[in-house]
Amino acid sequence: MKKWLVFASMLALALVIAACGANSNNSKESSGAANNGAGSEASASESEVIITAKDWEFDQEEYRIKAGETVDLTLKSAGGIHGVRILKTDYNISNNKTVAVTFDTPGTYDMICSVPCGAGHGKMKAKLIVE
Incomplete structure (x- = not known):
C-alpha cells in the first residue's frame, strides 16, 4: 500500500513539473468575453498590452487599460507554460496567445x-486596472 502511495505522489509531482515545460507555439487568438476564449474572431484593437510570465510571477504587479477601449492582451511565457484568467470575467488567455478585451466600466480585476505551474503557482497574481 505504501508503494502505491509513493508512486501516485511521484506521478502527481511529475505532472505538475511537466506543466512548466517549454512551449514554442506562437499563434495569435482573439476572443470576446461571451465566448470564453474558445473562438477566434477578427477585431480592430486600439492598443496592445503584453503580459510576461516566468517562474511563478508576472512581469508587473498591475496592468492598466482604458475603459471602452478594445485592447489586445498578449501572454508571453518567458519560461514554462502559463495562462491568465481574469477573475469575475470570461476572459482567459492561453500560453503565447492574444485575446481582444473590452471593459466598459472602470474598476480593478484580479x-x-x-x-x-509548480510550487509557486499560487503566488502568480496581478491586477488589471481599467481606468
Missing part, C-alpha cells in the same frame, strides 16, 4: 495564472 488576474491569476490558470495553468498549474
